[in-house]
Amino acid sequence: MIRFESVTLTYPDAAAPALRDVTLHIPEGELALVVGKTGSGKSSLLRAVNGLAPTFTGGVLDGRVTVAGRDTRTHPPRELADVVGVVLQDPRNGFVTELVEDEIAYGMESLGLSPEVMRRRVEESLDLLGLSDVRHRPLRTLSGGQQQRAAIASVLAQHPRVLVLDEPTSALDPAAAEEVLAALQRLVHDLGLTVLMAEHRLERVVQFADRIVHVHGDGRVSDGLPVQVMADAPVAPPVVELGRWARWEPLPLSVRAARRFAGPLRATLTALAEAPAELSADTVASPDAATVAELKQVRVQYGSHVALSEVDLRLRAGEIVAIMGRNGAGKSTLLRSLVGLTETSAGRVRVGGHNPVDLAGRDLTSAVGMVPQDPGDLLWNESVRQECDESVDPSQARQLFGDLAPGVDPAMHPRDLSEGQRLALALAVVLSAGAPLLLLDEPTRGLDYPTKHRLVGLLRRRAASGATIVVATHDVELAADLATRTVVIAEGDIVTDGPTRDVVTASPQFAPQVAKVLAPVQLLTVADVLAVLPEAL
Template identity: 45%
Template sequence: MIEFAQLSYRYPDQPQVCLDQVSLTLPAGSFTLVIGPSGSGKSTLLRCLNGLVPHFSGGEVAGSVRIAAYDPIALGPRVMSRHVGMVFQSPEAQFVLERVEDEIAFALEHAAVPREQLRIRVEEVLDLLDLAPLRDRLLTTLSGGERQRVAIAATLALQPEVLVLDEPTSQLDPQSADDVLQALVRLNHDLGLTIVLAEHRSERVLPIVDLVVALDRAGRVVSGPPREILATSPLCPPLVTVARAAGWQPLPLSVKEARPFATRQGLAQQDAIAVGKTGEAGRASATGPTRPPRPYLEIRGLEAGYGNTPVLRNLDLTIAAGEITLLMGRNGIGKSTLLKCMIGLLRPRRGEIRIAGRSIAGRDVAAISRELACLPQEPDSMLFADTVADELRTTLRNHRLPVNEALIDELLAQLGLSERRERYPRDLSIGERQRVALGAISITRPGGLLLDEPTRGLDYEAKAMLGGLLRQWSREGSAIIVVSHDVEFVAEIADRVLILGQGGLIADGPPWNVLGNSPLFAPQIARIFPGRGWLTASNALQGLQQK
């Protein structure tokens, strides 16, 4: 179905190739996962399949691509959109209309599909993706998982031979992500649809794919069955990290496959082994501060909502300086609403918010952001300058602070962006843009940071680097609040975990307690070794050595 033959590609004005002599064959009906470091060319590879590269991006191409009998390089996206459906990282970016049913019908109308056939196709994809109850809903009222399924349905309505998805679960909570992935499994199994999916959180996807394509930073690829590639790849989830170190064979790719190995070693049963005292998961409880932490953010009796719809009710919360707090919850439950209230973008109906002992009432957003800087989900909303380094200089100038080039160089190095300092930010990958935006808000070293899904588009190495940087800033006294659906990242860095439910907080405690006991938010290691207090690969490896 898909064949790359010695394909090389270079973006305009870039000295190095992004893809280097890629040769690859993907059979019809296969389900393929594309992995690689942030900025390694995963999105570029996917865009070659429908002609967006090079017809939209420009640049230099050598070699060939074939989709069945079609040549995307020659035909371009206008023709290839009939054969290759693509779902981008942000489904909102490809929506045109307001209603679910209208959005699904839009591409069919522009393709001049006869009305009777159009109605049949719309009904089929609504049923196929369990969207029939939502057909009359406004897209703005849907959850993240529902919007992702609408984007897939609108793409499938054209009946493409290949479905391509770029980070489809990056903004979804675990349940919504599972709903989307199970929908893809049905499409692959029931329709024989060829699916190519790029995803950094491979722990979600590995159990359901047939092939893995791994890119490196030089644009080269290797491909093969998941166990073969993951046996040596540095980009492996916690479960595989532990399995490789423990010598488990055949290499397990899911919790279901890993549990028998833990059982044989006598480690799968629940017992009272020092829960919360092992490794990073027990960092806050085992090595906590020797004096009472100083409150930095205080929320009392907060009520907020939109129009006549209440979202938060009578919420109380205190965040300490030097503490990393992770906020979790289902899509649409109110996490971003809470962040908007904290920085003054949404005025609460009732209650008080204090930062460093001072109420934010009557203060504008710019003044609040000097003390509590916010990184939104969409990094592009923070990027205005011509180069990465200029983004940081612009922030310093806007806050009337001296432009310290040494400080800029240091922060770019910490963010792994030194080699990108003179690049145009919007030309970078989503993960790199995320890090540029983080640099832009943190260069002033505010006392508090709010980060909304900061691991979006980041590989395991980049997430580890980000975690180390956040821990360094917390040790220096910063109050850090992170909204994330990435349970593996939460397990690695959290001092405290909050779970937001309908209207308010339903859980608040150390990660080993909140995550370890959650059927929805438990990380892989907690599911393999229940009751041990192990949340991360390092926890498990340390515990296995002691065993």
């Protein structure tokens, strides 16, 4: 269905080609998952499928890419619109119309379908992606998850035979991600749709894949069956790591498969449970640690919409708190009110004894630091070096950035960095101010596992030296790995607040993979298992 024949893609001014001599064939009806580190060329591969690269990116493409027999050299993207549907990373940038329903119809209008067909397909697409209750809403008022689903629906309505998705679930909460993936799975099974999808959150998607396309980062691309590729891939979800460590054969890719192997391990762990070891997530801050920030009866209202209602929260020194909840539940609003970007309608916010709204300049940065959802928003200088120079402590910022993202040329423009490197730079800039309270809004979106590990290490060290860290995230694996305490928000209310181990094991929605495999044993990560069983196996 999709065929790459010795494709080499070189961007202008690039030292090395982004894709080098790629030969790849994705047969019809397969769900192929593209994996690789950030900035390795996954997006280039996806964009080459319908000719967006090099048509819109510039550069030279050697070799041949054909989709359903059509050559991208002779067919511009618009002539492929009826065979290939593409949803790129930030769907907000791709919305052409104002309303959900019009957006879904847009592509069909371009294809010149008859009004009756359009009516029918719009209804089908709305149902398929669960958007019927927001069909008349303006797109920009939707939550991130709804926007992502609207973008997929608008492409699916064109009935393409190939669907290309770049990070379709990374902005979604676990439940919304499952919905989207279930819808894709149905399309692949029922309609024989071919899907090519890049995704960092392998734990969500790897079990659905028929084939894994590994983009190595030096331009090479290889592909194989998931079990083969996962056996030694440098990026792997926790369930695969557990399987590799326990030498389960064949390697389990899903929680279900792993549970069937995990009986003996569970028995061993249950026997050991009487002597609990010191585990990663158990360094709970003592109740008498100093209070760093406090929300008292805080309400935030936008018009008639209540984003936070009567929230009480106390953050102590040395804590790492994960804030979880659906898209649009109020996580970002909570962080914004802690840094004074959102004024509260009622209640009291205190950060280091001050109301953050009243702080500005150095007073603010030395009290609280925040990395917003899009770390690029924080960066406006021409080069990495200038960004570091403009931070509160340039030498420390440079060092932090070097630790997090080694080997980056300081003369590079922040926009040319990969997603992970940009986050590292924003984090370095914010951390160098040395605030005792650090807020991170969805920090692992678009991050590969190695960068994530470095991030977790850095944050743990910060917390150990007394800083308080609050992370709003959809990433259950991150919360399990990092947080000592987890707060679940729904509709602006705090639903649960407690030690991470208790909170995430209590709910299947927030449970990490290892906990699901080993339930009822309350272990969250592979590291936990290793800590309990240091000498076993």
